Amino acid sequence: MKKSGEYFSLFETSRGRGWFIHRVFSISMFVAICFIWFFRLSHIKGHQQYQNPYWACLALFGAEIWFTFSWLFSQALRWNLVFRKNFKTRLSQRYEEKSLPKVDIFVCTADPDIEPPIMVINTVLSVMSYDYPPDKISVYLSDDAASDITFYALLEASTFAKHWLPFCKKFKVEPTSPAAYFNTLHHSTTSSLHPNHAKHLELIKKLYEDMKRRIEDAAKLGGVPKEIRSNNHRFSEWDSYSSRRDHDTILQILLHKNDKHNSKDVDGFVMPTLVYLAREKRPQYHHNFKAGAMNALIRVSSNISNAKVILNVDCDMYSNNSQSVRDILCFFMDDERGHEIAYVQYPQSFENLTKNDLYGNALLIPSEVELHGADGYGGPLYIGTCCFHRRDALCGKKYDGGYRNDWKSDNDHAIESNLHELEEKSKALASCTYEENTQWGKKMGLRYGCLVEDVITGFAVQSEGWKSLYYNPMRKGFLGVAPTTLLQILVQHKRWSEGHLQILFSNYSPLWHAPGIINMGLRMCYLHCNMWATTSLPILCYSIIPSLYLLKAIPLFPKISSPWFIPFAYVIVGESIYCLLEFLIFGGTIKGWWNDLRMWLYKGTSSYLFACIDNIFKFFGLSDSPFTITTKIMDEDISQRYENEVMEFGASSPFFTILATLALFNLLCLLSTLKDLVFSEDGVRAYEEMVLQILLCGFLVFINFPIYQGLFLRKDKGKLPTSVVIKSIVLALSACILFKIFI
Numbered sequence: 167m168k169k170s171g172e173y174f175s176l177f178e179t180s181r182g183r184g185w186f187i188h189r190v191f192s193i194s195m196f197v198a199i200c201f202i203w204f205f206r207l208s209h210i211k212g213h214q215q216y217q218n219p220y221w222a223c224l225a226l227f228g229a230e231i232w233f234t235f236s237w238l239f240s241q242a243l244r245w246n247l248v249f250r251k252n253f254k255t256r257l258s259q260r261y262e263e264k265s266l267p268k269v270d271i272f273v274c275t276a277d278p279d280i281e282p283p284i285m286v287i288n289t290v291l292s293v294m295s296y297d298y299p300p301d302k303i304s305v306y307l308s309d310d311a312a313s314d315i316t317f318y319a320l321l322e323a324s325t326f327a328k329h330w331l332p333f334c335k336k337f338k339v340e341p342t343s344p345a346a347y348f349n350t351l352h353h354s355t356t357s358s359l360h361p362n363h364a365k366h367l368e369l370i371k372k373l374y375e376d377m378k379r380r381i382e383d384a385a386k387l388g389g390v391p392k393e394i395r396s397n398n399h400r401f402s403e404w405d406s407y408s409s410r411r412d413h414d415t416i417l418q419i420l421l422h423k424n425d426k427h428n429s430k431d432v433d434g435f436v437m438p439t440l441v442y443l444a445r446e447k448r449p450q451y452h453h454n455f456k457a458g459a460m461n462a463l464i465r466v467s468s469n470i471s472n473a474k475v476i477l478n479v480d481c482d483m484y485s486n487n488s489q490s491v492r493d494i495l496c497f498f499m500d501d502e503r504g505h506e507i508a509y510v511q512y513p514q515s516f517e518n519l520t521k522n523d524l525y526g527n528a529l530l531i532p533s534e535v536e537l538h539g540a541d542g543y544g545g546p547l548y549i550g551t552c553c554f555h556r557r558d559a560l561c562g563k564k565y566d567g568g569y570r571n572d573w574k575s576d577n578d579h580a581i582e583s584n585l586h587e588l589e590e591k592s593k594a595l596a597s598c599t600y601e602e603n604t605q606w607g608k609k610m611g612l613r614y615g616c617l618v619e620d621v622i623t624g625f626a627v628q629s630e631g632w633k634s635l636y637y638n639p640m641r642k643g644f645l646g647v648a649p650t651t652l653l654q655i656l657v658q659h660k661r662w663s664e665g666h667l668q669i670l671f672s673n674y675s676p677l678w679h680a681p682g683i684i685n686m687g688l689r690m691c692y693l694h695c696n697m698w699a700t701t702s703l704p705i706l707c708y709s710i711i712p713s714l715y716l717l718k719a720i721p722l723f724p725k726i727s728s729p730w731f732i733p734f735a736y737v738i739v740g741e742s743i744y745c746l747l748e749f750l751i752f753g754g755t756i757k758g759w760w761n762d763l764r765m766w767l768y769k770g771t772s773s774y775l776f777a778c779i780d781n782i783f784k785f786f787g788l789s790d791s792p793f794t795i796t797t798k799i800m801d802e803d804i805s806q807r808y809e810n811e812v813m814e815f816g817a818s819s820p821f822f823t824i825l826a827t828l829a830l831f832n833l834l835c836l837l838s839t840l841k842d843l844v845f846s847e848d849g850v851r852a853y854e855e856m857v858l859q860i861l862l863c864g865f866l867v868f869i870n871f872p873i874y875q876g877l878f879l880r881k882d883k884g885k886l887p888t889s890v891v892i893k894s895i896v897l898a899l900s901a902c903i904l905f906k907i908f909i
């Protein structure tokens with residue numbers, strides 16, 4: 167426990183265990199990598215007895231150089247892991263409830279078809295129910311679709327909340343998202359409840375089901391029923407609405423303590439403020455996707471509640487722990503270190519994971535290792551959701567040693583008593599033209615022009631001198647919906663890797679931005695992610711070239727009896743065992759690790775490749791990728807396969823054509839080699855020289871098993887479509903034949 171004078175810190179930091187062993191291992195690995203470089207440099211001229219594989223060796227060397235950098239950067243993320251622990255009791259001893267700061271909570275949604283309103287309001291209800299003085303909480307829903315159904319759902323939620331909030335308080339409900347809470351109740355638990363609890367539960371469940379039905383009926387109808395619309399003047403805002411991309415600002419304060427008739431729950435307690443916002447959209451103005459939505463929220467909220475602490479969550483990320491606000495205040499309000507913290511990031515965790523995590527959705531290593539590593543160097547990346555911000559830092563204020571926490575002043579913020587006037591005034595802050603000739607998106611708020619607006623913003627904030635902090639408690643703070651088909655994941659990772667590459671070439675490039683402010687270690691952490699897209703080239707090299715040369719029995723790696731074989735073997739075996747152990751230690755399974763490895767390969771050869779290509783197009787002004795929103799729903803059939811961990815293809819996409827072609831190509835190379843080995847007189851000698859290549863090719867075939875199934879063995883809707891089968895067979899066969907004949 168850290169003690170300075172009489173003062174006990176509100177949080178403490180500890181170092182990860184095993185760091186010394188890890189460092190020794192890393193250094194040994196580095197030495198082995200150097201030997202590989204030596205080998206390449208001394209053998210690059212090629213084996214004279216064969217046709218000259220000079221270019222092949224050069225390409226492999228290039229790939230190895232690339233992998234080395236990527237590995238070095240990944241070491242920064244593992245060099246200095248730190249873990250945070252806080253002391254909530256000290257917080258409550260030191261601060262009275264009434265002197266706690268206000269918190270503004272932003273929830274973003276953008277498409278009611280793939281982000282169902284009922285899910286959105288579950289998230290809203292979960293964050294309204296934090297164990298925190300309700301008059302200090304304001305929840306803002308930003309709806310980039312300006313959907314009347316989402317609004318209707320929120321309206322329903324504001325009524326339901328009058329019952330839900332007292333219920334949560336009375337029975338200490340956890341988690342506070344109604345849908346998630348009802349899911350945790352099994353028959354055995356409900357039957358053992360206190361009769362009073364059981365009675366209330368039944369009532370509230372019925373209220374919820376009724377509300378859900380009304381919302382889903384409206385969604386099915388494709389709009390809010392006429393009689394509801396005409397009975398509530400609030401819907402008149404939609405009279406001038408012409409499309410998602412063309413409408414006025416719609417801003418509605420649904421709950422507010424100044425509203426005499428409608429601000430209290432059934433027990434007579436004030437409820438959190440609740441605001442619906444659909445910022446103005448016009449076709450001629452770029453809306454900057456989520457970053458634009460967040461900035462509109464920052465401004466509008468500054469006029470309504472102006473809390474100094476802002477929590478931002480995606481619409482699928484419900485709160486799984488009602489204590490989270492108090493948890494993070496231990497960091498922000500710490501007298502010694504609190505004032506330098508710009509944001510506290512929680513991991514992005516998911517509710518719908520399967521046991522062996524077929525698609526590597528759990529982000530196990532990033533959450534359990536890498537973000538802790540970045541924290542060790544002054545701050546985790548901001549990952550867009552589950553993050554508590556200091557408003558000042560997000561709004562572009564610089565950190566200098568003189569900055570001090572001042573939580574009191576936010577409580578005096580004068581608000582208009584007339585809510586209608588307040589709405590009208592705040593609307594202007596969300597207009598399309600508001601940001602013209604201002605620093606919004608450049609030096610204030612979330613930064614524009616990048617597909618990972620979150621990461622670039624985090625970096626910008628850190629380069630103003632602020633620190634950030636990673637908090638990963640046992641009980642997950644938030645749970646969301648992970649994508650459930652291969653294509654969705656590949657598209658999501660294309661967006662991420664493309665965004666990261668944009669950062670590398672932006673003003674905020676970790677290569678040169680903010681010299682002297684951001685340390686080398688943290689820069690390397692950022693660079694590791696920024697480089698994702700570019701690793702597609704070395705991964706492609708490694709999955710094509712060695713297999714091609716197998717066809718002609720030309721070795722590209724040292725033979726098994728050569729001393730040069732040792733560093734290769736050490737790196738391969740060492741790194742595999744290391745990754746596997748890392749995975750198992752943090753709660754993964756062996757199969758999960760294998761799946762994760764497969765996803766690394768698939769992302770590398772498809773998502774990252776397309777991200778590179780699109781970045782080049784963008785550079786020449788040819789195209790600009792939009793923010794493709796991830797679907798948060800799935801149909802019965804797909805959901806069944808997801809539960810059974812059967813890979814979902816089902817669509818014909820260039821992503822799949824590449825993956826299937828590579829898989830088939832490696833299969834052909836392996837089969838042809840095995841045939842040659844069996845029938846040649848000199849099989850063993852050839853084997854001795856080619857062992858690494860054969861193993862690599864064999865590995866690629868083995869890991870691609872789900873693709874062969876999807877191509878040839880499966881009959882269900884999730885298999886690879888015939889067009890992809892044909893294309894990939896033609897491409898893979900012609901690559902092999904052309905190479906055999908011409909090279």
Ligand SMILES: O=c1ccn([C@@H]2O[C@H](COP(=O)(O)OP(=O)(O)O[C@H]3O[C@H](CO)[C@@H](O)[C@H](O)[C@H]3O)[C@@H](O)[C@H]2O)c(=O)[nH]1
Nearest residue numbers: 274275276310455456459480481549550551617618795796
């Ligand atoms: O024009 C837009 C597009 C998206 N969103 C919202 O942004 C959030 C994230 O979108 P999602 O499709 O779920 O993307 P993910 O890939 O899951 O998002 C991750 O990566 C994004 C950056 O690429 C971050 O913004 C997210 O916070 C982070 O969860 C959702 O709530 C959307 O409603 C908007 O508000 N406006």
Ligand SMILES: [Mn+2]
Nearest residue numbers: 480482647796
């Ligand atoms: Mn998401």
